[in-house]
Amino acid sequence: MAKKSKIVRNEQRREVVARYADLRAELKRTIVAPDSTGAERAEAQRRLHALPRDASPTRLRNRDAIDGRPRGYIGKAGLSRVRFRELAHRGELPGIHKSSW
Known part of the structure; x- marks a missing residue:
C-alpha cells in the first residue's frame, strides 16, 4: 500500500490540474495559433510559465483506486x-472471468 501522503498529494494535484485546465488550454492555443502576434505569444508563454507547476497534467500519477499502488495500473x-x-478471482468485477481455452 502506498503512503497516505503520496495518495493525498496526487489527489490535490488532480484538483489543481482540473482548476487550471481551461486556462492552460486557452494559453496553449494562443501560443500555437498562426494568427497570434509575437507579443501575444510572448505574453501567453509568460502567463503559462507563471501557473503553478502542479497545474500540468504531466505531474499526475495513475494510482490504484483502492490502495494507491503506482505501478501496474490498468486504466x-x-x-x-x-x-x-x-477482485477478479473473488468474482467482484462484473463481466470479468478467468479465461481458459
Missing part, C-alpha cells in the same frame, strides 16, 4: 494488476 479498471487479479 479501464482503475486498479493495479495485483488488486485487479484479487
